[in-house]
Amino acid sequence: MAEPKKYEYIDSLRGIAILMVVGVHILSFFKVSTSDFFPPLLIDYIYDFRCGVSLFFIVSAYTLTMSHERRKDEKRATRNFFIRRFFRIAPIYYSAIILIYLFNIDHSAAYIKAIPTFWFLSNFLFLNTLSPYIIGTIVPGGWSVSAEFIFYFLFPILTIWVRNTNTSLIFFGIFIAIASIFHYNFYDDPFLSKFEFMEVNFLNQVPIFFLGIFAYHVTQKKDYRVSPYTVVFLACVCLLFAHIPFPYYFMWTIAFTALVIILSKYSLKAFSNKVLASVGKVSFSMYIIHFLVIMALNNFEFGRILPITGFISSLLNFILLYSIVAAVTFCLSNITYKFIEIPGQNLGRKIIKKLDQQNNITV
Template sequence: MTALEKLPLGITAGFDKQDHLQVIDALRGYAILLVIAVHSVGYVSELVWPVKRLLSLGFYGVQLFFIASAVTLLMSWHRSTGPFGERCAKFLIRRFFRIAPFYYSAILIYWFAYNVAPGEFSFELLFASLFFYNAWSPYWIPTVPGWTPVPGGWSIGVEFCFYFIFPLLALLVTNLRRSLVFFGISLLVLIACSHYGQVLYPEIAQEARANFLYFWPPNHLIIFSLGFLLYHLIKHPGISQRIVDSQITGNQASAAMLLTFLVISFYGVRKFFDVTSGLPPTHLLLSMCFVPWALVLILKPTGYAINSAITGLGKVSFSAYILHFAVLGYSNTFLHSIWPFAKEGVASIAYEISFLLITVVVTRLLAEFTYRLIEQPFVHFGKRMISSWY
């Protein structure tokens, strides 16, 4: 029996049969840690630059979410049976009841948590968020001043845009070669939109336009294509077997990923493809590094990187993503009121670490509550609806 066959259910043959992978939860756990880390920086104004520069890469935890999402969606799609139209309907129902109920609830949560003035309310913004097309305009995402129904809601909009085209992609991108073609096409889309997007919305400031070009869906199609690539690398018997038989371990891959973070932190935050210089955006570079790291962890699910703390956080990562914006604000207010030391220079590192620990722990506890109270009941409701209709 080969090392590959000793893995649970066999990675290539049985990968799709697995309803749940702890490794995917671990990836999501790291993704939400990155997101919390980058958003914490804004609360520690005197944080020393080397730490701030490194934590700024937490900006790309969202891309790790997208990659993990693409893999799990493909696993679910290939477990599904029936005609294409029926599979599409089942897929969209599952995704709607997985995301929408708590996302909609968060609009009310943040209306009161942020004490939004009634005059800031906008039906246009509300509808854009409710129907998940909010990432297509700088006026519906946090690029220009105004009400934001759900902080971070741009990524939910991008994800749902991907859901709408996912069944067709799953039908067409069926092997490793086709996933490479998908990546190539997505790269052309990224370059074209980075170039031609510069003339969009000339009335807004350059920085706001750069933010929009980062947020909008065409800039992230390539990240989902990397998720397809990761899935088909896992499913490829030759490649997966060579990795399983190799000397590399999950710990080594994780150490290499940490080193990569350090190196790319010097590259800086580049939000879209610079056509004149040929420099790729940072989210693409880092996401391309996420793929081999995730591949090794999935094929060799052992080591320090996969532990109960990180998988538990990953399990409730959607709730954590929605809630952490509010938790950051309240945690900072609390810590600021009791902090007995300075918050400048080297002392700022201690404050940042304490701030992150409090935020992560509180977010984890609250997310467990909303996961059980809101997320899971609606997921089961969606499943019952599918069972009754199909």
């Protein structure tokens, strides 16, 4: 197997992640049923594509740790980290919040009245995965943006404690156990179950990020040292899962972590190539925009391209619908990437440069 092109695999993994997410939302977000005649096993399999978000989290933690190591000697590294992260996420996310609000002013006055003001505030502050009171998202899928940003907030502190392969596994074990116990004890709670809070809350998602940090230390630091005590601890966590269900993403995230490690060393064209990398480059815009594309198609009651008479026609309709949404989203995302994401990131860099110049003058 050939050596991988430098970091092409990272964008390719993001490409895989967003293509999975689009698939599950074709299944679940269209008003018109897109799964007629699908066997339950196929529906369950497509629904598991929601774990594409988990792949995003793993890759995010992996690249954040990589970036942190590269910039660890930078002056005011923590301040600059937060500025970079904010201007990486906020421009396209805030644009989507405003666009959806404006769209619904004209099309759904009841929708606007039903949204409390504090929902907008929680979305703008990226806090909506912390409580069922504020979990309601303006942008569909905004819960994952919130989880990502909260992890950004914790990351500078975590880098003090999670500094090698062993500690990343310990933290993963601790938080996967906490998340599982919390989920098991409160899954049927009517309040905590609002808006699928038990699935998407930050506590349930945070273990995934430690797998990205683990993958970084294995692949970039060549750190293979794991304490026997850590192995015993993880074995005990696995025994816990004999009595309570593990999180829905558990097996997928283990597979994703293995894929990150493999692709960092070997170029597997099925998983790392120019096409996937080009999709991955604009994957954040695609994550936000594909919801808007589906909303627009729903507005025109679009969802049945072919007459549905059986499994084959139903499957073909799903594939065609998926292809249309993915293609339109990709084209629009290249535009928003160029005119919203890139200028936003450049603005963040200018602010950092300006602050550094002011500090130098002060000194």
